[in-house]
Ligand SMILES: Nc1ncnc2c1ncn2[C@@H]1O[C@H](COP(=O)(O)OP(=O)(O)OP(=O)(O)O)[C@@H](O)[C@H]1O
């Protein structure tokens with residue numbers, strides 16, 4: 001069981017806290033805004049109203065012993081930077097900070113913050129690749145009639161489960177695996193719900209794979 | 217060569233326009249803000265100052281014939297929803313909209329928008345998985361002394377190139393492939409720069425793979 005601190009309970013911070021807790025780990029949530037602290041109190045292991053730029057508070061919370069601290073402060077770029085610097089100075093080993101824009105991100109990188117995140121740019125790049133490459137990414141020929149091919153999930157698959165698409169019955173296609181973000185799900189269950197950007201690894205007759213390939 | 221329209225030139229919209237152009241496609245950028253239109257004019261194929269809620273403007277731009285239209289308007293949730301509805305009404309086939317929060321996203325999904333994106337939540341979930349699973353994801357035993365293992369890139373690899381890490385010289389480990397986001401790079405070049413969340417597929421002596429596994 002790991003211990004994390006998330007500073008700033010915006011949309012990113014809130015989703016991060018929820019997911020870390022869901023994965024079975026302890027999360028300390030910190031925010032200056034009392035309402036946000038109250039809203040997260042039932043989800044986070046501990047929720048504290050505090051100004052994260054205050055070194056005394058961070059030390060009192062024993063934050064230096066956490067597995068990682070995430071600076072999820074957004075619009076206030078100076079608060080984000082000052083908090084990140086303070087965490088580094090008191091000896092936090094693993095600091096991840098969300099950058100509000102490219103300039104802010106460069107400052108954080110120059111400061112030696114372990115990981116700097118750009119959610120908007122990241123998603124834009126993934127969407128761009130999804131929009132342009134409906135082409136087959138990889139193809140393995142099993143015989144002149146059968147193959148295995150990889151392609152980004154057609155748009156009309158997104159949000160649907162594999163059983164809803166009934167590919168085996170309707171197209172004689174078997175989904176061997178799905179790459180979703182940075183994970184790979186081998187032999188996905190029938191209730192697996194396809195997400196935007198997922199890459200589907202399909203086995204089937206060449207003609208059916210071509211049909212799959214033509215769907216956008 | 218595909219044709220895309222991106223409405224709203226915020227951080228997400230701007231990164232999307234740049235990446236689509238970089239990938240060799242045509243992009244029409246639309247924003248009400250003259251400064252943002254001017255700033256993107258040298259990158260986008262075409263940049264137009266307009267209110268995207270205005271059906272007459274959208275029709276005049278022939279937007280219904282584009283391969284996809286992305287609604288990247290942020291804070292003004294009503295403008296985002298109204299623009300998405302208008303695009304659907306005039307017959308645009310592929311509409312992708314960025315949701316400002318979960319409530320907004322639900323409205324868009326109920327409206328039948330093809331793809332609804334949540335950049336902050338998406339990145340938070342990917343970060344959460346990266347933070348908790350430094351454990352080996354997959355392991356193939358080649359012999360009692362050698363194996364192939366997969367793990368998320370250690371934090372201190374992020375941002376560095378493979379040649380900087382010099383894994384073959386220093387640890388006798390060969391990087392067979394890197395999964396980055398939704399793509400897989402087989403036999404990556406020495407100048408490949410490791411990104412946050414990347415999954416490394418490594419071949420080497422069991423003891424060295426264990427050392428790699430213990431790095432956080
Ligand atoms: N010094 C500080 N200490 C602790 N929390 C802070 C501090 N400054 C700002 N915050 C909090 O950070 C949170 C996130 O900031 P903000 O809402 O500006 O970011 P955002 O970029 O819109 O976030 P997101 O994109 O994740 O929704 C806010 O709840 C805010 O109260």
Ligand SMILES: Nc1ncnc2c1ncn2[C@@H]1O[C@H](COP(=O)(O)OP(=O)(O)OP(=O)(O)O)[C@@H](O)[C@H]1O
Pocket residue numbers: 120223224225226227228229246247248249252266267268269288289290291292295299
């Ligand atoms: N009706 C409209 N027509 C065209 N553009 C619009 C309209 N309303 C807002 N925009 C533009 O959308 C752009 C993005 O919106 P905004 O900056 O509020 O979003 P954001 O959530 O901060 O974006 P990001 O997270 O991508 O940086 C702005 O440049 C704004 O001028």
